[in-house]
Amino acid sequence: DADVTQTPRNRITKTGKRIMLECSQTKGHDRMYWYRQDPGLGLRLIYYSFDVKDINKGEISDGYSVSRQAQAKFSLSLESAIPNQTALYFCATSDLAGPSGYTDTQYFGPGTRLTVL
Amino acid sequence: GENVEQHPSTLSVQEGDSAVIKCTYSDSASNYFPWYKQELGKRPQLIIDIRSNVGEKKDQRIAVTLNKTAKHFSLHITETQPEDSAVYFCAASEGFKTIFGAGTRLFVKA
Numbered sequence: 001d002a003d004v005t006q007t008p009r010n011r012i013t014k015t016g017k018r019i020m021l022e023c024s025q026t027k028g029h030d031r032m033y034w035y036r037q038d039p040g041l042g043l044r045l046i047y048y049s050f051d052v053k054d055i056n057k058g059e060i061s062d063g064y065s066v067s068r069q070a071q072a073k074f075s076l077s078l079e080s081a082i083p084n085q086t087a088l089y090f091c092a093t094s095d096l097a098g099p100s101g102y103t104d105t106q107y108f109g110p111g112t113r114l115t116v117l
Numbered sequence: 118g119e120n121v122e123q124h125p126s127t128l129s130v131q132e133g134d135s136a137v138i139k140c141t142y143s144d145s146a147s148n149y150f151p152w153y154k155q156e157l158g159k160r161p162q163l164i165i166d167i168r169s170n171v172g173e174k175k176d177q178r179i180a181v182t183l184n185k186t187a188k189h190f191s192l193h194i195t196e197t198q199p200e201d202s203a204v205y206f207c208a209a210s211e212g213f214k215t216i217f218g219a220g221t222r223l224f225v226k227a
Contacts, residue, residue, distance in 0.1 A: 033214075033215075035217075040126065040219060040220075041219055042123075042206060042217045042218055042219040042220050043161070043206065043217040044217075045214055045215070045216075048214055056214075058214065059118060090160065090161070094215075096212065103149060103166065104149050104151075104210040104212060104215055105151055105163050105166065106151070106153075106161070106163075106208075106215060108160040108161050108162070109160065110159075110160050111160055
């Protein structure tokens with residue numbers, strides 16, 4: 001089955017370290033996203049990309065950067081991790097042209113649990 | 118900025134009862150409204166969606182209603198079962214990005 005995968009699944013790091021989270025997809029979708037999930041705050045958009053040459057900031061991009069290496073790969077970096085970046089991070093993909101017409105359904109990866117000490 | 122408000126944050130019902138979760142969105146350009154279910158330790162997954170040209174949609178025990186004028190949409194689950202226990206997220210999309218509500222944790226007591 002076509003899927004979205006993330007590595008690593010869990011990561012513990014220290015304040016000030018550089019961290020990269022990776023996302024790959026075999027769905028063939030052009031659109032990819034990075035979200036952060038915190039208890040009581042839902043899913044907040046960090047960055048999104050509609051194709052390899054297109055990168056856009058979401059609502060909470062400060063302290064993060066991304067790279068779209070290929071249609072199927074989208075990486076999130078924390079240049080200098082801080083404790084309040086401890087969270088569950090989800091990558092997602094979408095395809096506007098669904099079988100029933102317009103849709104922006106998000107297909108999520110399994111998540112990466114990041115702890116910054 | 119644009120936002121989606123979701124209520125209640127926690128909902129506890131008896132098995133067999135109905136559950137209703139309500140959301141309000143601010144961006145009048147939103148035209149796609151999905152609902153996601155996230156079971157403990159799992160990724161969010163789409164359970165039902167509705168487009169702005171439709172007022173109501175039903176799929177077995179779940180239904181969604183949309184009031185574009187009031188910018189409200191709701192999820193209705195009938196005959197709840199223990200396996201419905203999860204966190205539910207509403208969302209609104211205008212074709213460029215999706216804004217999520219904060220989530221509702223639903224407990225179904227057997």
